[in-house]
Amino acid sequence: MSTRLAAMILAGGKGTRLQALTRKVAKPAVSYGGKYRIIDFPLSNCANTGITSVGVLTQYESSELNTYVGNGEKWGLNGVRSLTSVLTPKQTEEGSAWYLGTADAIYQNIDWLDRVDPEYVLILSGDHIYSCSYEAMLRTHLQKKADCTISAYPVAIEEASRFGILVPDEEGNIVEFVEKPRHPNSNLASMGIYIFTYKVLRAELIQDAKDPESEHDFGKNIIPKMLREGRRMAVHRYSGYWRDVGTVASLHQANMDLLMSGGDSTNLYTVQGANRIYSEDPFSVPQYIGKKATVRDSLVNQGAIVEGMIDHCVVSGGAIIEEGAICRNCVIMNDAWIRKGSHVENCIVAPRSGTEEGENFNVGGEKIDLLSNSKGRKD
Amino acid sequence: MKDVIGLVDCHTSPQLGELTAHRTLASTSFLGRYAFIDFALSNFCNSGIPVVGVxxxxxxxxxLKHMGNMLSWVNNTKTGRVHIFYNETGILNPAYNSDIANLRVNDWVLYDSEANYVVFCSPHILLNIDLQPVLEEHIARHEECTLVYKEIEDADKSFLDEDVLALDEEGYVESIHKNDGTKAKALVSLEIIVINRTTMAELTRRHQMVDASWGMREMLPYSLQNGLFRIHARRFDGYARCFDSLKHYVDYSFELLDRRLADTLFLPDRPIYTLTHDTPPALYGEDSVVRNSFISNGCLIQGEVQDSIICRNVRIGKKARVRRSIVLSNVAVGDRATLQDVVVDKYAVVTARHEVKGDSENLIYLQQGAIL
Structure with a gap:
C-alpha cells in the first residue's frame, strides 16, 4: 500500500473519568484484557490493514506511552518500508505550544505528513477497543469519491446525546453532524475514525489554524465546517464490537465482555486470524494455578500466580492471588497482589495495587469500584 | 564482555525418547512456553556476552524456526548476534559430526572476533547462571580452562553418562570419567567450559591427529592425561538438572510445579527470554477446574486440569480430565476425554470421550499430529 494511506493515532487524552488509572499514564496506555494496552488495538488494526506509516500523537503523561510505542516493533510496524513515529508537541520557530485540540495536533504535524506524502489520511483514536481492518472503510471512501469518510456505529437512541451524531441520506452521504445533540435525529454515532483525502484535510487544517474562534477539534469544527462548505462527506457503517471506555465501570465491562460468559460480544480467540491483536510480551513464566486454586470463567495472562479463587475475573501478568483470597467480578491488573484471606468484588484493581491479609474491598458493592494503592508488587 | 564468545553445544544433547525423534533437544518445548535453548541463550545474554554461536x-x-530472527536473546541488536553453526559434511558422517569438527568448519567466527575466551554450554543441562563471575575468576587466575560443576546427592539416578570430576587439593580437575550411576554423591560437570581461544585453537589442531570422532567431552580428559593444560573447577550450587530421557523430562517439568523450587530457576534479575507468539491470555470456562498446573497463553480450558503442564493454544473441552500430563502446543482435547500420565506432542487431537491412561512409571506418549 506504500504511503497511499497513512494513519495518525490521537493518543494525547487524559481520560479523567478513569480516575487513578490515568494519574500517571495516558488513557491509551491503560491495561486491558490481561495482556494488552488499549492502544494495541488501533496499532494492530493498522498493522493488519497493511498501513506502513503511523504517527502516534501523544501529550498527557506521555513518557510511558512513548516508550511503549517505540519504533512500532511490537506490532511489526518497523519493517523496511515502515515508519512509526511518536509525535509529541514541540518547539518551533514560531514558538512552542501544546496540542490545542484533535485538529491542531494533526496541524502541528503537517510537516511529518508532507514527508510521508499520503493520498489519504486515517485519523484514529488511541483509546478505542475494536478489532477490524480499515480496508472496507477506505473502499467506501474511494467509491463515494469522498473528501471525508466517517466511521459510524449504531447506539441506543437514548444514549445518542453522548456522541457526535451523523444523519446520512439514502446514498450514505452525511447531511448533518451534531456533536452531543440534545434531540438526536439519528442513532448513528461517530466513532472518531475518519479517512480524509489528504489534500483536502491539509487545506482545512491550515484554514482552521488561522481561525481564533475555533477549538481546533474535528468533531466541533472541522467536520461541521466541511459540511457547510458542501464537501463530499460519506458515512461508513461499522457493526462489529467497538467500545470507547471512558469510565471505570465501562472499562470493567469491556474486560468482562472477553470472558466466555460474555458470549460472542468480543472474543480475543475469534480475532486470532487476520485481525489478531499484537502486544508486548514480557518475559514472564507461564501462569501458575495453585494446588488449592479455583479458576472459573476467567481470562488469565502469563506470569500470573493464582493460588486463591477467581470467578469471573480478568487477571494480568505479574498479579498474585494468594491462597484463601477470593476475587469475584474483578479486573486485576499487572503486579497487583491480593493477599491471603482477602476478598475483593466488583472492582478494578489498579496496577501494583493490592489488599492486606484479610482485607475486604467492595464486597457486595453494587457499583464497580477502583482499588488503587501501593500495596502490590514493587518490581 | 566483548572479550568472550558463547557457544551453545547441541552436539552433546541426549535424546528425550520420541519427543526428540523429529526435533533437536534445544528446540524442544519446556514448561509451556520455552525451548531448552532459551535458557542457554538467556544465560549468555544476562551475563553480557553479546556474540553467541549455536x-x-x-x-x-x-x-531455526524457534530462533526466528535470532535477535530475541541479545541486548543490543547491532552489537549482539546469534549465529547458527552447522557442519554440512556431518550429515554424511554422523560419527564424525562432533562439536569440534563443527567449530573447525565454522572457525571464521573465532578469527573474526577479537574474543580471547570461548564459553561452551549445553542446552540439555538446565540452569540459570551468571557467567560473569566465572569469567572474571578465570581471567584473574590466568587459567587456560575452567569447568563448572555441581555436587549432587543422586548421581545414581541423574546425570547418568555425564562427566564426573575428581578434584585435587588446589581445586583443579584431576580426572574426568563417565557417571556409571554406582555412587550417589558426585561432582558432575555442568558442561560449562571456559577456555582461552589460543588453548581452543591448539585443542582443535590436536583433535585431527588424535581422533576425529571425538568432541569436547573426549578431548578434555585427553588433554588432562597428556598434560596439555590444567582445568580449574568452579562450583555452582544453584538449581541444575540434566535432561537425558523422557522420564526425566517429565519428572523435572513436574517438580517445578513446586513454586519454591521454580523460584530458584526463574530469577527476577535474570529472566529467561523466548520467542513471542502474540497469543491472548488463557481463557477458562464457567465449569473449569484447574489445580497445580502451568497454563500457557492461548489456551481455552473448559474441563479439568490437575498437576499438568499445558502449552500454547491448547483446547480442553467440557468435562475433559487432564491429570499428570504434559500437553504441547496446538493440541485439542475433546469433551469428556481423559488424559492421565500422558505426554501429548504438538497438533495431536484427542476426540471426545477418548481415554488415554498411563501410570507414573509408564508414561504414554502421543506423537505429533496423532488423531485419537
Missing part, C-alpha cells in the same frame, strides 16, 4: 548437530529446521 553448534547445531541435526534437525536445524526446528531450531
Amino acid at each position: 553448534l547445531c548437530r541435526d534437525h536445524q529446521r526446528s531450531l
Whole structure:
C-alpha cells in the first residue's frame, strides 16, 4: 500500500473519568484484557490493514506511552518500508505550544505528513477497543469519491446525546453532524475514525489554524465546517464490537465482555486470524494455578500466580492471588497482589495495587469500584 | 564482555525418547512456553556476552524456526548476534559430526572476533547462571580452562553418562570419567567450559591427529592425561538438572510445579527470554477446574486440569480430565476425554470421550499430529 494511506493515532487524552488509572499514564496506555494496552488495538488494526506509516500523537503523561510505542516493533510496524513515529508537541520557530485540540495536533504535524506524502489520511483514536481492518472503510471512501469518510456505529437512541451524531441520506452521504445533540435525529454515532483525502484535510487544517474562534477539534469544527462548505462527506457503517471506555465501570465491562460468559460480544480467540491483536510480551513464566486454586470463567495472562479463587475475573501478568483470597467480578491488573484471606468484588484493581491479609474491598458493592494503592508488587 | 564468545553445544544433547525423534533437544518445548535453548541463550545474554554461536548437530529446521530472527536473546541488536553453526559434511558422517569438527568448519567466527575466551554450554543441562563471575575468576587466575560443576546427592539416578570430576587439593580437575550411576554423591560437570581461544585453537589442531570422532567431552580428559593444560573447577550450587530421557523430562517439568523450587530457576534479575507468539491470555470456562498446573497463553480450558503442564493454544473441552500430563502446543482435547500420565506432542487431537491412561512409571506418549 506504500504511503497511499497513512494513519495518525490521537493518543494525547487524559481520560479523567478513569480516575487513578490515568494519574500517571495516558488513557491509551491503560491495561486491558490481561495482556494488552488499549492502544494495541488501533496499532494492530493498522498493522493488519497493511498501513506502513503511523504517527502516534501523544501529550498527557506521555513518557510511558512513548516508550511503549517505540519504533512500532511490537506490532511489526518497523519493517523496511515502515515508519512509526511518536509525535509529541514541540518547539518551533514560531514558538512552542501544546496540542490545542484533535485538529491542531494533526496541524502541528503537517510537516511529518508532507514527508510521508499520503493520498489519504486515517485519523484514529488511541483509546478505542475494536478489532477490524480499515480496508472496507477506505473502499467506501474511494467509491463515494469522498473528501471525508466517517466511521459510524449504531447506539441506543437514548444514549445518542453522548456522541457526535451523523444523519446520512439514502446514498450514505452525511447531511448533518451534531456533536452531543440534545434531540438526536439519528442513532448513528461517530466513532472518531475518519479517512480524509489528504489534500483536502491539509487545506482545512491550515484554514482552521488561522481561525481564533475555533477549538481546533474535528468533531466541533472541522467536520461541521466541511459540511457547510458542501464537501463530499460519506458515512461508513461499522457493526462489529467497538467500545470507547471512558469510565471505570465501562472499562470493567469491556474486560468482562472477553470472558466466555460474555458470549460472542468480543472474543480475543475469534480475532486470532487476520485481525489478531499484537502486544508486548514480557518475559514472564507461564501462569501458575495453585494446588488449592479455583479458576472459573476467567481470562488469565502469563506470569500470573493464582493460588486463591477467581470467578469471573480478568487477571494480568505479574498479579498474585494468594491462597484463601477470593476475587469475584474483578479486573486485576499487572503486579497487583491480593493477599491471603482477602476478598475483593466488583472492582478494578489498579496496577501494583493490592489488599492486606484479610482485607475486604467492595464486597457486595453494587457499583464497580477502583482499588488503587501501593500495596502490590514493587518490581 | 566483548572479550568472550558463547557457544551453545547441541552436539552433546541426549535424546528425550520420541519427543526428540523429529526435533533437536534445544528446540524442544519446556514448561509451556520455552525451548531448552532459551535458557542457554538467556544465560549468555544476562551475563553480557553479546556474540553467541549455536553448534547445531541435526534437525536445524526446528531450531531455526524457534530462533526466528535470532535477535530475541541479545541486548543490543547491532552489537549482539546469534549465529547458527552447522557442519554440512556431518550429515554424511554422523560419527564424525562432533562439536569440534563443527567449530573447525565454522572457525571464521573465532578469527573474526577479537574474543580471547570461548564459553561452551549445553542446552540439555538446565540452569540459570551468571557467567560473569566465572569469567572474571578465570581471567584473574590466568587459567587456560575452567569447568563448572555441581555436587549432587543422586548421581545414581541423574546425570547418568555425564562427566564426573575428581578434584585435587588446589581445586583443579584431576580426572574426568563417565557417571556409571554406582555412587550417589558426585561432582558432575555442568558442561560449562571456559577456555582461552589460543588453548581452543591448539585443542582443535590436536583433535585431527588424535581422533576425529571425538568432541569436547573426549578431548578434555585427553588433554588432562597428556598434560596439555590444567582445568580449574568452579562450583555452582544453584538449581541444575540434566535432561537425558523422557522420564526425566517429565519428572523435572513436574517438580517445578513446586513454586519454591521454580523460584530458584526463574530469577527476577535474570529472566529467561523466548520467542513471542502474540497469543491472548488463557481463557477458562464457567465449569473449569484447574489445580497445580502451568497454563500457557492461548489456551481455552473448559474441563479439568490437575498437576499438568499445558502449552500454547491448547483446547480442553467440557468435562475433559487432564491429570499428570504434559500437553504441547496446538493440541485439542475433546469433551469428556481423559488424559492421565500422558505426554501429548504438538497438533495431536484427542476426540471426545477418548481415554488415554498411563501410570507414573509408564508414561504414554502421543506423537505429533496423532488423531485419537
